[in-house]
Amino acid sequence: MQQAQDRVNDFCLKVANVNGTGSASANSLLMKSLFRMGIPVTGKNYFPSNIQGLPTWYEIRASGDGHLARTATVDIMIAMNVQTYAQDLAEVRPGGYLIYDSTWPRADSLKRDDITILGVPLAKLCNTAFENVRARILMKNVAYVGVLAALLDLDLTVIRGLLEETFANKAHLVEANLQAIELGAAYAREHFACPLPVRARTMDATRGHIMIDGNTAAALGCVYAGATVGAWYPITPSTSLMDAFKAFCQRYRLDEQTGRRKFCIVQAEDELAAIGIVLGAGWNGARAFTPTSGPGISLMSEFIGFGYYAELPAVIFDVQRAGPSTGMPTRTQQCDILACAYASHGDTRHVLLFPANPQECFEFAVAAFDLAERLQTPVFVLSDLDIGMNDWMCPEFAWDDSRRPDRGKVLSAEALEGMPAFHRYRDVDGDGIAWRTLPGMHPKGAYFVRGSGHNQHGAYTEDAAEYRQVLDRLARKFRTAADLVPGPVVQSAPGARAGIVSVGSCDEAVREALGVLAARGVVLDYLRVRAFPFNGAVQEFLDAHDEIFVVEQNRDAQLRSLLTLETNVDKRRLVPVLHYDGLPLHADFIVQAIAGRFDRGKAA
Amino acid sequence: MQQAQDRVNDFCLKVANVNGTGSASANSLLMKSLFRMGIPVTGKNYFPSNIQGLPTWYEIRASGDGHLARTATVDIMIAMNVQTYAQDLAEVRPGGYLIYDSTWPRADSLKRDDITILGVPLAKLCNTAFENVRARILMKNVAYVGVLAALLDLDLTVIRGLLEETFANKAHLVEANLQAIELGAAYAREHFACPLPVRARTMDATRGHIMIDGNTAAALGCVYAGATVGAWYPITPSTSLMDAFKAFCQRYRLDEQTGRRKFCIVQAEDELAAIGIVLGAGWNGARAFTPTSGPGISLMSEFIGFGYYAELPAVIFDVQRAGPSTGMPTRTQQCDILACAYASHGDTRHVLLFPANPQECFEFAVAAFDLAERLQTPVFVLSDLDIGMNDWMCPEFAWDDSRRPDRGKVLSAEALEGMPAFHRYRDVDGDGIAWRTLPGMHPKGAYFVRGSGHNQHGAYTEDAAEYRQVLDRLARKFRTAADLVPGPVVQSAPGARAGIVSVGSCDEAVREALGVLAARGVVLDYLRVRAFPFNGAVQEFLDAHDEIFVVEQNRDAQLRSLLTLETNVDKRRLVPVLHYDGLPLHADFIVQAIAGRFDRGKAA
Amino acid sequence: MSFIAKPKVSHPGLPRNALGLSRRDYEGSMSTLCAGCGHDSITAALVQACFELAIPPHRFAKLSGIGCSSKTPAYFMGTAHGFNSVHGRMPSVATGANAANRDLYYIGISGDGDSLSIGLGQFAHAMRRNLNMLYVIENNGVYGLTKGQFSASADIGTKAKKGEINDQPPIDPVLVGLSMGATFVARSFSGDKAQLVPLVKAGLKHRGFALLDVLSPCVTFNDHEDSTKSYAFTRQFYHPAVHTDFVPPAGRIVADYESGGATRVTLHDGSQIVLRKVSGDYEPTSRKDAFTFIQTKLKQREYVTGLLYIDEASRDFHDISGTIEQPLNELPYETLSPGAKKLAEILRRYR
């Protein structure tokens, strides 16, 4: 029997805690240890929209098979939060484990016979071992890492290594932390049979990979894209993007001689100002961006329409969170797809990029600036809280030093000097993209940027025909965009007649689900949309399948709506699979939704 | 031959002028005269987005058959603007007439042989007749009314009557105006063969009708709906709505004793504030509204999403103008349909009403307040510049004194007193609409309005299940809305297999086109959408026709998009017919678009 | 008829006000703010003041924007309706609410980010309208809820230490209030209950816009990188989440000092600010004198506290609007609709 229960490098542990107690560092220590042991791992942080005292959870999944999506079944619960103890206890899978702080007794009512409950007097241990209050609170968390180290058979040298890096310039902190680790580990070894059947074992599946969050990756992309102006107004979950950009720039963008900055970050008074700053900088020839989330998009929408019509480059990162309105700022969703695609009043449409992981956050950030300048229009990078704020394991990013930005059609002073006349909004090349000029370069390049009616020469107009001419070119330009944006990722299974279309952070769960379904005999093709407008490949995939499950994380099937409007697909063939409770998508959900349908199919 | 040319009560005359010269009053005098003569008439004002000195046109169509749409062919041009003379000359239909101020000679180059050009020394006449500068400028306009009175055989007693009403308390102005009329008329009689074959004749087709613009009608609707709070930020073409509301209230909403106001109009600092004021007033139990246009909708979108999620009544009049961005503020379009239907980030959708004329502006304004309170959500009335600012002929509005507002599900203090507990967001009746309470009424009714995650009891939540429960009810509520909003207007032609679906101000042109097409053997059914969400009747119509022309005034086929997303129609059956140059739609355009297709059809 | 909240059953010894209600009846749900947050002290003062005024809790309307400060309306007077609007837009909601019902007492709670950054325009225009409400700014110099970015108001901790007052001049709500025409301008400190309670009561009784700027230190994020006690200091750039994840246990800061006197208050991170109470003979009736006095003291890094300016003569929003005495939301429909006959009369103009 024992053997049967063995689960090596395939478990989910969840830490229930109160925010503000410093548990995040303990949790990342735990996750990083598994990662350094070569085991594919994921960490999901479910934190409240407040600063201290409310429940917070951290979920770590280790998967030798390399599944990086969240899993909904908890093998080991570390129940550090009295408020949520009952609920946490209930969440453990039968046969699973629960660890709690036995410094204080639990009511007998809060027991379960189908799981193993392990009590560790964490508070007691730390209060005896440490002097000051701060340390006692902090080390309690480090101590449960120690307990798990013993139970899961974690590599202590790896843990020590991590601590030394973290507290490089504070040796005494390294010692304190190791002491706490040892406290927990010793207690576990002494009182429980270590290791558990559910445990870790060193392997070699994380080489060449990193653990990084999407906001940091996107910020890095902005640095490598050569962005120099960043404007923002703080909003969860996008804030860490600008924090990271600032940190990187302070390290890699200071002038050697003067120490002055080769970048300019403006903390704007609100999102309306942030996007105005970005448009002003873009007009003036700097690469500029703003990170925000749903409410910011709504506030920016007047200016976004201006950018579309006046044809100014801008890069907007929308790190989506659960809406509508303020919604759940610390929960994830893909609910701004339509809001961004058609942002602003009047006839407008916008280029969207959909990264699925931090690696694509990096790559699409770079691509976004090229597209914004090539197309002279605002470009959205639609990430979400799950990608943006959680640590994902992904291959190390690569960079080709010969790569140069595409600044698009900008007339040089020399070119202008030689031209008889400059017409800002004329379609000289037939691709719907007109040539632009930059202020201060040359008198001949002067024109008036305006959101009011203008003709192809850039002059103000109220003339029906002149106005239409520009509007029609804008429509042509958008068609051009379809061939410039990143194409979809397609994964075909031999003989599949049905398929899944999905987007962004759904990817890991979808790919895991595809495996499970295949094992059940449900074979599906898979296409992941990576940009809007959709290019030919998307249409082909839709044409090639009678039934297509559109998996996305919002209530109103927004990706499905966009496909319905912007391709020739018959929408009755698009079956919505919608997950929108604010937690990251997991494979089971998809399997249930799709398998269920096929079984019914058989039944009928 | 002469007979053949006769066109009685069927002509379009266009006055080309410079804005700021007081021509509007002369033009409305002209139009009103025809109306009072019992001839169906329309007036379209094409004015610039500035205050003085730019070209402005006024188009008057008289149609004994009662066609009230704009017509694109000009029979008589009154060319008062030197700047646009050439263009105005070119616009006259062959066989038509052009009247110009012959005080100054025209270049021979500016002649045409296929039309009759009549010179009248208007300036000279007025300068000799009148002393001060202001009078000379103003009367020049009145004088051409005199000229037309003679040429078209207008009823002078009608004109006198109108002037007497207009200048009731200024007899000398009546005289001055009559003198100017006589100046022009006398000159015309003396020099030209009056009346022209193109002329007017008294008939009896306007009895029981009025000439009114949609903004005034909507304002009247707000008064009769019992709206007490109006908040706004001025923006063309919505401004006159609040101007009218204020004027009506100052006359009919003052307290007899104190003379104090039974209404409160707040000129907000911007549109974000305007909608905030409306939501605050609605929360507190007053009927509140805000008139705006495209840019205002963009700015309001964060708050609109709040209203949707927190479930607060609000009425928003979007008097649409040509977008995107600032666009052409004095030109018409139906370009905010999608922006309003899905306004704000996150999963949101909103109730829209589409008036087709001032009469429906009045009725839908009243309906909007009932719906907003019944459904506890923001309701949009999507009018446009053509309806809102032009004078339309329509049947006198009726009012039933027994009619009472539907205030929706509001718990009285007494009801609360008797209740064990109050749950703000619980679906007690199964229609997705929860009961609400008003501040200050009763301690038990207290709850916290918030745009952040909340459960059915109204408490803050970050719990996945609780959050979903409320979101799902909101979706149910929207389905309920479909049965409460005004249904479509359907006009069936025996044996038609194809049809037209259209909306709002397209109506007159569509109905005129249907006649022309029928005459050509193209018989079509017609459905006019009057609200979103769409109810069953819309689906039935779509199902009943293989080919449906969707006629609307925007570039991106927004109504077609909404039908594609929100009904089961196969979008390939929806043929877009798009007019978006900023001028009102006319029948010819539709006929070309559709007939062309049918002819091709035959060809193929 | 009017309804009164049933007093919560609480032990008989508790003091009761004229309505027979105890302080408990003016409390709200449990605070979810950090232990020691200045905002909680302000909440306590609000509870005390409203209790002493003996106004039925449900006759208040509580409004706020978004932020830690804006959460506090949930923590007092649970039987009063609350409106947690969007970020920076509470003043417009309050304007509409007040337009609809002029008889309620309106308490707006905002933060320095909520009122001085995104909300500056609405804040200014509400003052200009002399909207009848108490407007409390819980001013901590940072964006607490988004984890400690500097706000437009002086960063209390850092400023006193660096004294770079002229770098990017902080926007001082009190000076803004004076230049925008607020008719009641006061400042206090979250820890000074003795001064806060009467100011809250005075503000509620003032007929017009009562601005109360309360310096309210943020336990967690006055703990800046440049503070040697900072948690972040012990780490090199490594994992963003870590920096703000730990909130050191902290107690509330209190200040109790005489009018006319000054006191030096030490904040959680060790930085200090000086508070100076206006003396009894201070004349709060001249805008420009108030402006001059406060500006001068600010230059000396002193926050003048107390009632700084009041103008009781000015007409409030409703007087200016000429609104009827009876709340608009109570007017029967019959008195609002001109009726069918009048409609015909109106339409005659459009013949």
Next chain:
Amino acid sequence: MSFIAKPKVSHPGLPRNALGLSRRDYEGSMSTLCAGCGHDSITAALVQACFELAIPPHRFAKLSGIGCSSKTPAYFMGTAHGFNSVHGRMPSVATGANAANRDLYYIGISGDGDSLSIGLGQFAHAMRRNLNMLYVIENNGVYGLTKGQFSASADIGTKAKKGEINDQPPIDPVLVGLSMGATFVARSFSGDKAQLVPLVKAGLKHRGFALLDVLSPCVTFNDHEDSTKSYAFTRQFYHPAVHTDFVPPAGRIVADYESGGATRVTLHDGSQIVLRKVSGDYEPTSRKDAFTFIQTKLKQREYVTGLLYIDEASRDFHDISGTIEQPLNELPYETLSPGAKKLAEILRRYR
């Protein structure tokens, strides 16, 4: 290399500046404003000042919001790029433009509606950042382009007649500027070219935010209902369009008076305002004194004109941001990308 606009062929007699350019070269397209609009006088002063400064026109960037005033950038320096943004948001666009290229001269033109209603927040925060630009408010007390609603600034015409200064206190851009930390605050009158030109030049040369509030009467809409000369007066409520359709022919209003002196100016509708020029010995270096002086005079219905406050010591936006001297939009990509080797180094932290 740098390019210079070829001087427009204009008869040789015309005076030329150091660059050999004539005033013509600083003009723009034909104004479409009402004859006699104060804004056109300001445009003329801007042309004169820039011509005299002998800066190549294409080294200017002209920005504005929406309104009659905001149209004027099209009417001067046709060879300079212009940016007609959305209503009230020009300051943010100017901030971004300035961030990208600190070497151009930035002229922002706004109106009282554009800057004091919808744009108040951005206006205030641009001042707070001490953005290096000349910010001109063409202040007429109304929303001209939307046909004459009162704006948040005093309605010059009506106020002087009614004197209801305390009803809804006007927002005075100069007082706002002083309380928001503007480092250059001036006021003038559209008709006073002799005072305007030097102020424009001084503002352009000031390193930081130069606020220039210019009283600029609206020919058309100072013609209010309550003015007996009003066109509307002759009509009873009948057809909305009529009221504002007629613009009486009007001449420009000019004012020419000595520094230190005061002058009474009669506006188009007959109402009057008093302008008082600061005298030569006025010391424009104290924020609070300026505030006091201006406030006092306003109470007496006098508009103090001239350079009211200047602080040349304060660091501007770029100093505070610590930006490199070279314009960011000119930095070669090579100096911006850390390159592949550094990337590997960075990513090591994430192992």
